[in-house]
Amino acid sequence: MLKYILKRILYMFFVLLIVTTITFFLMHFIPGDPLTAMVQKLPEQTKINYYAKYGLDKPVYIQYLVFLKGIFTQGTLGESIRFPGRNVMDVLQKYSGFSSEIGLVAVAIGFVIGVILGTLAALKQNKLPDRVLGVIAILGISVPVYILGTVFQYLFTVKWPLFPTLGWGTPAHKVLPILCMSFAPLATYTRYMRSSVLDVINQDYITMAEAKGLSFSQVVRHHVLRNSILPSLTILGPNVADVFTGSFVIESIFSIPGLGSYYITAVNDRDFPMIIGCAMFYTAIYVLSLLVVDILYVIIDPRIRLAQDK
């Protein structure tokens, strides 16, 4: 198990390196660079000096090697070109926390509640709770998160002022963004859980467990849930990535000082070091969540053996 995890972590770094490389070269193929807008009116020699300062006058592959050297020898991602003095690592450390906090909490809430509601819907199949939950689930996947965000903001801050409109700081500020972002995962998990629970309920071992005289809650907790949660777990990894992408808008709607706005400005400015930094962060989150899901798999279902764990 430990060996497998170590191997996966190594592989994770490999993926990270490849994605960084692809991003790096893609970025440099875009016409224009971070300095174009800044140096337009400067004299020729100043321009050349500027390009030399950031190493942008060198061929792309040398820039790439310099960039790699920076990561491996000093652990730095460089400095923002557009905003001199702004270290990319610092920005990541400072602002990724906010993004991760609402993102991960939203997925966690969505997952837990979705699993519970989905199970409930399946156990009450074709009865009133099932119908109501079905409508909620369908709404959850058909209303885009940004529209939900705008509407929630209007309803809960303007019409009924229950929460602060914008900003960050107190727990009350976090309620609405998290609520908006957890809605779509919640709906997805409810749907997945409902269908997989319905599948499991009809299995022989459930009848067997009931015949043994286990109470209803024991059957649900030990047999139904454990067997039906796997499909929901599978989509947990990609879901984390989706929610983080969605967080760009939520962050801008609720003025949360997250990474999203930095990323979008960086791309618009072609601020190379910042783009790479943010892309690495999002990739790392995604790959990490895939790893966590894989480990959870083994914990929940002992039948699944890790491929390399022989």
Place this chain on the structure above:
Amino acid sequence: MNTFDLNLSDDLFTIEGCNADEGEKLLRPHTTFLKDAWRRLRNNKIAIAAMCLLILIALYTLFGTMICGYDPTKMSKEMNQAPSLKHWFGTDKLGRDLFARVSIGGRVSMLIGVVGALITTLFGSIYGSVSAFIGGKVDAIMMRFVEIISSIPYLIVVIMLSLMMNDSGVKSILLALCIVGWCQTARLVRGQVLQLVNSDYVTAARTLGVSNWKIILRHMIPNTMSVIIVNLTFRIPNYIFSEAFLSYVGLGISSPDTSWGSLASAGKENMFFHPYQLFFPALMIALTMLSFTLFGDGLRDALDPKLRR
């Protein structure tokens, strides 16, 4: 032992019920797979309602401007008007009729949804099935590649491509969404084909000496088709969603072209004063998503009864 000699001859007997000829006779009309699926789909009221809604939405996006008779790009003095008999969905801040604009915007959204889903599904299916069919090392390498591609944040690809192609229009969004989007389909189809390759009836066919091509034509394609079609109906709303998201952030379709996402984005600015400007595009996105999802559910049940829940 001639005590029971009753002198029975054949002509004393007649065959009752089925006879040799009628045993092969078809009593009911022959149903094909598609007919059967259609019969199942027809019984699903929700799916049929969703299908009708989809047709209505499609008609609206195609002929909406003719129905209301307004030019979607023509500005007028009637700015920010609430929905009325004259302007059914109201007007925007430049006095353009929103009913016409939502209709035109829908064309772009639907186009991206349908074309994007078609391209990615086609490519993903081919990639996935080739990977599963060859198997072994090739499969492992191809799947690793998928894993890496799908872990690139798609936003970065979209923005870069739109900058490279020097326009932020339909083409670049489509290309960008396609580049990242095929991975999921490839995984799905690969799983399905792997299952088929190892199934008993394919082994049986192999044993009987059926050629590879015939196995692909007779077993692989029909048996993966339903999964692919269902996947297609779920992908379309996904792309509409992504396009709307990009346009909403300001990275997608830009003026003078429009889409539901960019209409919603424009409506957001005036949301507190003229909420209907956000409401109608948002409603269209939600309705389309809703009906595609419900229709996809129904289609899955109809095409693949094994999956019915």
